[in-house]
Amino acid sequence: AIPLVVAINTSLAARNGMLVRDRIAMEEARNLDAIIFDKTGTLTEGEHGVVGTATADSVDEADALRLAAAVERDSEHMIAGAIREAAAERGIDAPAADDFEAMKGRGVRATVESQEVYVGGPNLLEHLDRDAPANLRDFADKAGENARTVVYLVQEGELIAAFAMADVIREKSYRVVDALHDLDIEVAMLTGDARDVANAVADELGIDTVFAEVLPEDKYKKVQELQDQGKLVGMVGDGVNDAPALARADVGIAIGSGTDVAVQSADVILVQNNPMDVVRLVKLSKASYRKMQ
Ligand code: ADP
Ligand code: MG
Structure with a gap:
C-alpha cells in the first residue's frame, strides 16, 4: 500500500x-x-539597483562607475547587471576589459586600461587583505544597517569607491x-x-x-x-x-x-x-x- x-x-x-x-x-x-x-x-x-555611491578623496563618482561597469561587463551576477545599468542611465560608456575573471562569492577581476581592477564584497576585501578607508567604511556601515548590499571598487590595489545596492x-x-x-x-x-x-x-x-x-x-x-x-x-x-x-x-x-x-x-x-x-x-x-x- x-x-x-x-x-x-x-x-x-x-x-x-x-x-x-x-x-x-x-x-x-x-x-x-x-x-x-x-x-x-x-x-x-534580489533586484540590486545602485542606490548610493561613495568614493575616496579625489576620485570622481562617474569615473568609479565607469571602471566598475567595465569590470562587470561579462559577469552574470545580479550585482553586475545593476552596476552596468547605473552606468548606462548616466550615459557612461564602459571601456573594454581584458582577462575577466569571476571569483565565486567574492566578486570579479579584469584588466581595464592596463590597470588591474576588482569589484566585490567583504569577502573580496579579505581575500585582497584590504581595509576600507574611514569614509567608505562609514558609508558601508550605514548601508548595511539598512540591509543594503555594498560592493567595493579596487584599482591597482587601492580601494577607491563603494556602491550600495537596493534589495527588498x-x-x-x-x-x-x-x-x-x-x-x-x-x-x-x-x-x-x-x-x-x-x-x-x-x-x-x-x-x-x-x-x-x-x-x-x-x-x-x-x-x-x-x-x-x-x-x-x-x-x-x-x-x-x-x-x-x-x-x-x-x-x-x-x-x-x-x-x-x-x-x-x-x-x-x-x-x-x-x-x-x-x-x-x-x-x-x-x-x-x-x-x-
Ligand atoms: P548570495 O550568497 O547572496 O547568493 P553570492 O554567493 O552570489 O551571494 O555572492 C556573495 C557576495 O560576493 C556578494 O554579496 C558580493 O559581495 C560578491 N559578489 C559576487 N559576485 C559579484 C559581482 N559580479 N560583482 C560584485 N560582487 C560580487
Ligand atoms: Mg544565491
Whole structure:
C-alpha cells in the first residue's frame, strides 16, 4: 500500500507546483527541525539597483562607475547587471576589459586600461587583505544597517569607491517564517553577503540563525553544522552556488526558475517562485504520512 500512497502524494504535490525528485525526502519533510534559506533572490527580491555611491578623496563618482561597469561587463551576477545599468542611465560608456575573471562569492577581476581592477564584497576585501578607508567604511556601515548590499571598487590595489545596492525583502517571506515557527521549525538564512546586511534582514523577518559571508564552497558546511546538532535539515536555494548545500541537506528544495545545477541537486523543485510552497510542502508531507500510519 505504501507505494500507492506515495504515488498519490507525489501527484498531489505536482498539482501544487512541486516536482518531487526524491520520494524519501518528501516523506522526511514532515520531520524537518530546521530549514535554511538562501537570502538573495529567495527571501529578498534580489533586484540590486545602485542606490548610493561613495568614493575616496579625489576620485570622481562617474569615473568609479565607469571602471566598475567595465569590470562587470561579462559577469552574470545580479550585482553586475545593476552596476552596468547605473552606468548606462548616466550615459557612461564602459571601456573594454581584458582577462575577466569571476571569483565565486567574492566578486570579479579584469584588466581595464592596463590597470588591474576588482569589484566585490567583504569577502573580496579579505581575500585582497584590504581595509576600507574611514569614509567608505562609514558609508558601508550605514548601508548595511539598512540591509543594503555594498560592493567595493579596487584599482591597482587601492580601494577607491563603494556602491550600495537596493534589495527588498519579499512580502511573502514574513508569512513563511511565521508559518514555519508555528510548525516548530527553526528558520535559518545562508548568504555570501555581509554580516550586517544579513542580520538586518534576519531581524526584520524574525529568523533564528544567520550564516553570513559564507563562500560558495563552504555553504554545504553550514547545512552539516545544523545536522551535527542532531537536526533534520532542509535547504531552499536557487543558485549554482547553492547546489552542494542542496545536495547535502536532508531535504534539498530548489525554488523558482532555478539553475540546472540547483535543480539536479534538489529533492524537490518548487516550480512557482513562491516561498510559501516550502510551508505547503511540509504540511503536505505531514498530512500524507499521517494518513498512511
Ligand atoms: P548570495 O550568497 O547572496 O547568493 P553570492 O554567493 O552570489 O551571494 O555572492 C556573495 C557576495 O560576493 C556578494 O554579496 C558580493 O559581495 C560578491 N559578489 C559576487 N559576485 C559579484 C559581482 N559580479 N560583482 C560584485 N560582487 C560580487
Ligand atoms: Mg544565491
